[in-house]
Amino acid sequence: MSRPASPLPAFGLSPAGRALETAGAWLLGLLWILPLAYAVWTAFHPSAFSTRFELGAPLTLQNFVNAWQAAPFARYFLNTTMLVTMVLAAQLVLGTLAAYALARFEFRGRDLVFGLILLQLMVMPDVLIVENYATMNALGLRDTIVAIGLPYFASAFGIFLLRQTFKTVPRELDDAARVEGASALQVLLKVYVPLARPVYLAYALVSVSYHWNNFLWPLIVSNSVETRPLTVGLQVFSSTDQGVDWSIITAATLMTSAPLLIGFLLFQRQFVQSFMRAGIR
Amino acid sequence: MFRLADRVTAWLLLLPALALLVAFTHWPALATLWHSVMSTPKKGRPARFVGLDNYRGMVEDEVFWQALWNNLIFAAGTIPVSIALAISMALWVNGRIGGRGFLRLAYFTPTVLPMIAVANIWLFFYTPQYGLLEQITHGLGLPSHNWLGDKHTVLGAMIVVAIWKEAGFFMIFYLAALQGISPSLAEAAALEGASRWQYFRRVLFPLLMPTTLFVLINALINSVRMVDHIFVMTRGGPDNASTLLLYYIYQVGFSFWDSGYAAALTVVVLVILGAVAVFQFGFLERRTHYR
Numbered sequence: 001m002s003r004p005a006s007p008l009p010a011f012g013l014s015p016a017g018r019a020l021e022t023a024g025a026w027l028l029g030l031l032w033i034l035p036l037a038y039a040v041w042t043a044f045h046p047s048a049f050s051t052r053f054e055l056g057a058p059l060t061l062q063n064f065v066n067a068w069q070a071a072p073f074a075r076y077f078l079n080t081t082m083l084v085t086m087v088l089a090a091q092l093v094l095g096t097l098a099a100y101a102l103a104r105f106e107f108r109g110r111d112l113v114f115g116l117i118l119l120q121l122m123v124m125p126d127v128l129i130v131e132n133y134a135t136m137n138a139l140g141l142r143d144t145i146v147a148i149g150l151p152y153f154a155s156a157f158g159i160f161l162l163r164q165t166f167k168t169v170p171r172e173l174d175d176a177a178r179v180e181g182a183s184a185l186q187v188l189l190k191v192y193v194p195l196a197r198p199v200y201l202a203y204a205l206v207s208v209s210y211h212w213n214n215f216l217w218p219l220i221v222s223n224s225v226e227t228r229p230l231t232v233g234l235q236v237f238s239s240t241d242q243g244v245d246w247s248i249i250t251a252a253t254l255m256t257s258a259p260l261l262i263g264f265l266l267f268q269r270q271f272v273q274s275f276m277r278a279g280i281r
Numbered sequence: 282m283f284r285l286a287d288r289v290t291a292w293l294l295l296l297p298a299l300a301l302l303v304a305f306t307h308w309p310a311l312a313t314l315w316h317s318v319m320s321t322p323k324k325g326r327p328a329r330f331v332g333l334d335n336y337r338g339m340v341e342d343e344v345f346w347q348a349l350w351n352n353l354i355f356a357a358g359t360i361p362v363s364i365a366l367a368i369s370m371a372l373w374v375n376g377r378i379g380g381r382g383f384l385r386l387a388y389f390t391p392t393v394l395p396m397i398a399v400a401n402i403w404l405f406f407y408t409p410q411y412g413l414l415e416q417i418t419h420g421l422g423l424p425s426h427n428w429l430g431d432k433h434t435v436l437g438a439m440i441v442v443a444i445w446k447e448a449g450f451f452m453i454f455y456l457a458a459l460q461g462i463s464p465s466l467a468e469a470a471a472l473e474g475a476s477r478w479q480y481f482r483r484v485l486f487p488l489l490m491p492t493t494l495f496v497l498i499n500a501l502i503n504s505v506r507m508v509d510h511i512f513v514m515t516r517g518g519p520d521n522a523s524t525l526l527l528y529y530i531y532q533v534g535f536s537f538w539d540s541g542y543a544a545a546l547t548v549v550v551l552v553i554l555g556a557v558a559v560f561q562f563g564f565l566e567r568r569t570h571y572r
Contacts, residue, residue: 021373021378022378022379025369025370025373025378025384026380026384028366028369028370028388029380029383029384029387029388030387032387032388032390032391032445032448032449033386033387033390035391035399035402035403035406035445036390036394036402038402038405038406038413039402039405042405093297094297094298094301095298097294097295097297097298098294098295098297098298098299100294101290101291101292101294101295102295105287105288105290105291105294106287107287107288107291107292108288110291113295113299116299116302116307117298117299117302119306119307120302120306122502122554122555122557122558122561123306123310123551123554124306124502124506125305125306126506126527127505127506127527127530127547127550127551127554128305128306128309128310128313128547129530129531129534129535130313130316130530130534130540130543130544130547131308131309131310131312131313131316131544131547132305132309133534133535134312134540135304135305135308135309150301150305151301151305151306153301154297154298154299154300154301154302154305156302159298184290184294209392209393212395213394213395213396213397215395215396215397215509215512216508216509216527216531219512220531220535230395231395231397231398231509234395234397234398234401235397235512235513238401238513239513246405246408249401249405250401250402250405253398253399253401253402254398256395256398257393257394257395257398257399260393260394260395261390261393261394264389264390264393265386268385268386271389271393272385272389272453272456275392275450275453276453276454276456276457
C-alpha cells in the first residue's frame with residue numbers, strides 16, 4: 001500500500017469516464033459504510049430521532065448508559081478479554097513449537113503429520129459443535145471460558161503461517177547458534193522468534209478479531225453471565241425483550257464492536273497488512 | 282537415519298499441538314461418523330446401533346433438503362458477487378482514485394465488525410415500517426415490504442448482508458496480488474493499444490487467478506460456516522426459508538437434542554468440506570507449493 005502503483009493506467013480514459021468511475025467507487029464506499037453510519041446516528045441520538053434524520057437533533061450518550069446498565073456488559077468485556085488472551089497465548093506457544101519441528105527437523109512421518117494438521121483448515125472446530133460439546137461435557141468443562149477456547153488452542157493456520165516463516169530463516173544462523181552449544185529451544189527463542197515478529201503481530205490481529213467476533217461455539221458452551229463472551233451477551237441482550245428500543249440495541253452493538261473498530265481505525269495500515277500477510281500462503 | 286535426539290525433540294515439540302488437534306478435530310470428525318449410525322441416547326436408553334436409520338430419516342426430512350437448497354442458493358448468490366466486487370474494490374483502492382484512504386477504510390470495515398453485531402444493525406435496516414430501507418422505498422413511492430418476513434425475499438436479504446461482510450475481506454487478497462504485478466505490464470499493454478478492458482481480461486485477470494482460487498476456497502468454506510446472522514435476523518424463518526445447514530445442525534443438536542441425527546447432518550457438512558478440499562488439492566496445490 002505504500003507505493004501508489006497503478007496497474008490500470010489511464011489507457012486514454014476520458015476525464016468523464018474517470019469521473020464516472022470515481023463516482024462509482026464512492027457510491028459503493030458510502031453504501032458500505034452506511035449501516036455503520038446509521039448505527040452511529042441511532043446510538044448517539046434520543047430514540048425519538050432513531051429513524052428521523054434532522055441536522056439539529058440533540059446528541060446524547062444516554063443510550064450507552066442505559067445499555068451498560070441493562071446487562072452485565074462489564075463482565076462480558078472481561079470474559080471476552082480473558083478468552084481472546086488465553087486463545088492467543090496458547091496458539092502462539094503451541095504454534096511456535098509445532099512450526100519449528102515441522103520447519104527444521106527431519107523425522108519420519110513429518111509430511112503425514114503436516115497433512116493431518118492442515119486438515120483443520122477444512123474441518124474447523126466451528127462445524128464439529130455436536131461432538132465437541134459432548135467432549136466438553138465429558139471433561140466437566142461445560143460453561144467455562146476454557147471450554148470456549150480449548151478447541152482453538154491448536155491452530156493449523158497459525159502453525160502453517162509460522163512454519164512458512166521459519167523456513168525462510170537462513171540455516172546458517174541456526175547452525176551457528178548450535179555450534180555455540182545452544183539447545184533447540186534456545187535457538188528457537190533467540191533466532192527464530194525474533195525474526196518472525198511481524199508474522200506474530202499479523203497472526204495476533206487476525207486471531208484476536210476472529211475470537212472477539214466468534215459466536216456459535218461460545219453460544220453453545222457458555223450458559224451464564226460469568227462465562228458468556230460479548231457476542232453471546234449481546235445476542236441474549238437484544239433478543240430478550242428490550243421493548244425493541246433500537247437506540248439501546250445499536251448502542252450496545254457499537255459498544256461490543258468498539259475495541260476492534262477503534263483499534264482498526266488507529267492501526268488501519270497494520271490491520272490491512274496483517275490480513276494480507278496472513279492471507280498469502 | 283536421522284539423529285535420535287533430534288527425532289525425540291521434534292515429536293516433543295509437536296506433541297501439545299497435535300494432542301489438541303486430535304482431541305478437537307480428528308477425533309470429533311471420526312466420532313461424528315460413528316454417532317451418525319447410532320440412535321440418540323435418552324434417559325435409561327443408551328445409544329444403540331441403528332445402521333442408516335438417521336440417513337433414511339434425512340432423505341425424508343423436508344427441512345434438511347430445504348436447508349441444503351438454501352445453502353446452495355446462499356453460496357451461489359454470495360460468492361460471485363462478492364468476488365467481483367472485491368476485484369473492483371482492489372483495483373480502485375490500488376489506483377490513483379480520489380479519497381483512497383476513506384474508500385479502503387469503508388470497504389474493509391465490515392470485516393472487523395462482529396457478524397452478530399452487524400446483524401443487529403441490518404435487522405434494524407430491514408425492519409418493516411420504520412427501518413431505513415422501508416423509509417427509502419417509501420420515499421420513492423414504492424409499496425411497503427417485510428423483507429425478512431417474506432419467504433421469497435428473506436434469503437436474498439441474507440445474501441446482501443453476507444456480500445457486504447465478505448467483499449472487503451476478499452479485497453485485501455486482491456490488493457496484495459495487485460501490488461505484486463509490475464506496472465510495466467500495463468504500460469506495455471497501453472503501448473500496444475489495448476483497451477483497459479482488454480488489459481484486464483487478457484493480462485490482469487489471468488494473473489489474479491491464483492488469488493481468485495484462494496478466495497473461492499475461502500468463500501466456499503465461509504458459506505458453510507457463516508450462520509451467526511441467522512440467529513439475530515430470522516432464526517431460520519419464515520417457514521425455514523432462511524435455514525442453512527449449520528444452523529439446522531444447531532437446531533437439531535441443541536434445540537431438539539437429537540444428537541444422532543445432528544451427527545448425520547454433520548457428516549453431510551464434512552462431505553461438502555471434503556469436496557472443497559479435493560477441489561483445492563486438485564486445482565490450487567498444483568501451483569502453490571509448501572516447500
